[in-house]
Amino acid sequence: MRPIPKFQYHSPESVSEALSLLVELENASPVIGGSDLMIAMRNGVIAPSHVVDLNEINELNYIKEEAGVIKIGATATHTQVASNLIVAQVHSLVDSVSRIGSPQIRNRGTITGNICNASPAADSAPPLLVHGAEVEIKSLDGSRVIPIADLFTGPKMNCLETGELLTEIRIPVPPAGAASSYKRIGRRKAFTLSVVSSAAYIQMDDETCTDAKVAFGSVAITPIRVPEAENLLKGSKLDKETIKAASKAVYEAVKPITDVRGTAEYRKDMCPVLMRRAIDQCLERLR
């Protein structure tokens, strides 16, 4: 087995200390769960000279609700998120993180790591997209808050600059009458990368759909939403004809590639299927 490259290890206890280290040290990588970084180092993809462990920063380990916003600190693990009563109202996120990896991975890995790794297949991305999540990014110069969609700039690429850390994920508390769901297809159920995935967010007022968002993973260079389909769903009764039209819009919008996990054709075909399953589950959850 290839050895892990040599590096120095740092374990800051505050965000400001971590930010200083990331600026002062050359070629430094932050780590939380290690389920991406350790493997990238093992595979020779990355060879940091310094690893900055964020796990001991107590101020980053929280899940709380403040003024209508659910706030998830950077080091909250998938296990903590999946079992949290505040996050329970973000249905699709629970669907997703409760099945990411395996128990061993969920006990270490974080949503922060999942989205910063920025795989087009990142399981937590479609739920965050449909819930209109934002992320807080801090540096020594201050902080900025951006929509989750802006974090992803390409396959395995995010918009963070050197010296910046993603410190918090913010999700608006879903209003009454709203539900979401996440559906994915993998080569198997357990511990697998998604071949294709979809999240749906539906808000109903009586029989009418007042808000709709749909997002997809593994069908473009980043996880994406499909506004063309959302616009058709919004204001409709989610009748058969509307769903059919939205399915067609999704089929036309997604541009997947063929790779070892699946073909472009298969992924394209499955997008409307997964969206319909996700919408159906939203409606079930609202019953």
Added chain:
Amino acid sequence: MPSADEAGDRPVLGEAEVKTMEVNFTLNGEKATVDVPPYTTLTDMLRDEMNIQSVKKGCEHGECGACTLLVNGLPVASCIILAPQVEGKHITTLEGLEHKAMMIDLRQAYIENGAIQCGFCTPGMLISSYALLRDNQNPSPDEVKLAIEGNICRCTGFTKIIEAVLDAAERIAVE
């Protein structure tokens, strides 16, 4: 695949530049202090420095579960954890659970249900099974499958392992 040295355009640290670190933790209830380079995995530290042999080196990518142990009570893959990351933590391996009644029942159920063949996955499987039964004494077959989804067995086809865990749960309920 590029080598680590070719991977980045920036220099990789030479051995002389990296100092060893003292790591203090509790291993199976006893205080331990080890001096290791910071890029040592928890798996390697336990196997090479503490003679803990139940923690197996399988995929070393966090996928196969052969290196599973408990950190502060939670099952984790020790091959993707760095030694200095367990500073102040409680580590429990199979060696530390040998005499626990629940583990004795589990072990017997594994033996009697044919859940062990080559044995390489067994320590990790037992740790995941133990963590499940500790929190849920009456698991459904689906809950057992979920608990061991991070442990790969290439001999048994999993069915016998699932049966063994359910059998162990019954044995524990009777006691």
